[in-house]
Amino acid sequence: MRQIEGLNLSALLPTFIYMSASAGKKHIVIYSDGACSGNQFKSNSGGWGAVLQYNGTTKEIYGGEHNTTNQRMEITSCIKALEQMKTASIPIVIYSDSAYLVNCMNQQWYKKWQMNGWKNVKKKPVENRDLWERLIELIATYDISFEKVAGHQGVELNERADELARKGIEELK
Numbered sequence: 001m002r003q004i005e006g007l008n009l010s011a012l013l014p015t016f017i018y019m020s021a022s023a024g025k026k027h028i029v030i031y032s033d034g035a036c037s038g039n040q041f042k043s044n045s046g047g048w049g050a051v052l053q054y055n056g057t058t059k060e061i062y063g064g065e066h067n068t069t070n071q072r073m074e075i076t077s078c079i080k081a082l083e084q085m086k087t088a089s090i091p092i093v094i095y096s097d098s099a100y101l102v103n104c105m106n107q108q109w110y111k112k113w114q115m116n117g118w119k120n121v122k123k124k125p126v127e128n129r130d131l132w133e134r135l136i137e138l139i140a141t142y143d144i145s146f147e148k149v150a151g152h153q154g155v156e157l158n159e160r161a162d163e164l165a166r167k168g169i170e171e172l173k
Helices: 070-082 099-106 109-115 129-139 156-170
Strands: 002-005 028-037 045-054 057-066 092-096 144-148
Touching: 028 070, 028 156, 045 070, 045 156, 057 070, 057 156, 070 092, 070 099, 070 129, 070 156, 099 109, 099 144, 109 129
Parallel strands: 028 092, 092 144
Antiparallel strands: 002 057, 028 045, 045 057
16 A cells, blocks of 8 residues: 655645534545456456545555456445544545445445345345455444545546556556
């Protein structure tokens, strides 16, 4: 995993520390993204990237893997970002352009998968079970909400997370 710390993006990016109207609490904001080059081939490269912000501080993380899929990188990005957390007392908002990730979390598909022995509605084994199990373990620790953002539509921190994911791929070469 690579980290870029102390990078001051505040001049370039809007501040994404939100105040909850009801609770009056600050949130940790995470933009996570995954990418895969040659997704259709067995010998491919994937990357993940995340931008984390809290209280005026921005942290960027990224990495990559060989022989993976875009979906694995989307989930990995979220996991790696949550593994950076130092406290469970601050709510977290995770933004992702992955409908697969956001829908699974918001619609709680994983609960049905668990009840069905990790089989999907087609009675086939759930793909990426190892990653889902790790993510489920992490989300149980935190107060997290997942929000879907449009990919490649100019959402600055989502675009930055995508750049980091692609950097993860490039550094594998």
